[in-house]
Amino acid sequence: MTIPVSLPALRAFVEVGRNGSVKGAAKDLGVTPGAVSQQIKLLELQLGVRLFDRGNREIKLTREGLLLYGNLAPGFQQIDDAISLFADRRPGPETLIVTTTPTFAACWLTSRIGRFSKLHPTIEVRIEITEQPVDLKAEAIDVGVRYGAGKWPGLDAVRLFSPRLIVVASPDLLMHGPLTTPADCLRYPLLHDRIRTDWSTWFAASGVRLPKGTMKGPSYPDDTLLIQAASTGQGLAVVRDVSANDALASGKIVIAIDNSVPTQDGYYAIAVTEKARIAKVRSFRDWILSEASETQRRLSV
Known part of the structure; x- marks a missing residue:
């Protein structure tokens, strides 16, 4: 009979066993120590055994914990090794990720983005297309181009067009x-x-x-x-x-x-305030403002 267990709880268990501390595991997982402790308690409840002996300043694997750790750790290491094969494909410091809508990309941005690449050959632009709202603070995105009233609390927005x-x-x-x-x-x-x-x-x-x-x-x-x-x-x-x-x-x-x-609304280039100061983001926003100004000039003729 298979015991239903939580995969995040198993991962938290392996990290605590590897680090020898809840705090170290939390740092590696990018969560709070409290969240790790909750996952361990959940796993112990699901398995019906105690996995750690907890002292005042240290935490040690029990006999059951050692048995489980020995079987789980190699599997998670294989997962980590497999994922590391793709590490060089992740956005680097000179990759600029821009999110925009299908219409803006197809009707305006795509035909012009090559000019930015010629001006800044060391910056690789990655355009992500979606109609859905994007959390620029939570996701790895440098610039957003969106149509709206210009009210994005906590973000730096520059108006591009008044359509x-x-x-x-x-x-x-x-x-x-x-x-x-x-x-x-x-x-x-x-x-x-x-x-x-x-x-x-x-x-x-x-x-x-x-x-x-x-x-x-x-x-x-x-x-x-x-x-x-x-x-x-x-x-x-x-x-x-x-x-x-x-x-x-x-x-x-x-x-x-x-x-x-x-129209009452407009197209804006949006960025998290901290990111707006980064050189590659400044370069893109300066460029797109210049292109937008030229388009606006032609439309007004």
Whole structure:
């Protein structure tokens, strides 16, 4: 019969046995001595034996403890040895880890990051893509680029862009040129964002009252797919000008009407305050601010 035991408790036991102290085991495991003691007590309860004799200043393995340690320690050593084979693949001091969203990476960052690498050949950039919130303080990430109101308590945030909502379409869809009034958009199929709010925001800011039933049409999870759908002639799409910048420059899409609407939020480069002072982080933020400024200049022309 197999006795159910906790793997963390077994690891704590082996570290206490190896160090000869709870405090030393806690330091190696990166936890508190109290947490180690709790794991040992849990293991003794699960096994029904006492594993250590505890004195005032020392802790020694009992006969049962010695037996268990002798069988467990080689196994954990094998695990440690196997993991150490990958030690050289861990981020080094000149690896810069940047987290951003799929849209920002695909529509803006990826086409420009090569210029940073040329300026700083000793810094290896690793881009991690996620829509989920990331704890910059807890995770090994140097810089985050996120869209929001700029309120990230305890973090150093620098605004990169102040995006505007624009209407884009395939050149083939607008064979007779740009539209004249915002209401003209209602004559075309409308492509929506995931929560179907961007068109409502754009129409409201443009002074258009929408009749019921006019906001039909497919929705897409991000600007990347909206731009792709618009470029194939599926309809008009409201996207952020920063997202559309490269696609507009390539001619895949065109601005459907000369009427843009400002957004309340923006894109920010975010870093833990202590990390913001590190040279590689400063270099990246200086570079991305310069690139953002150039993009903003082009968009305002």
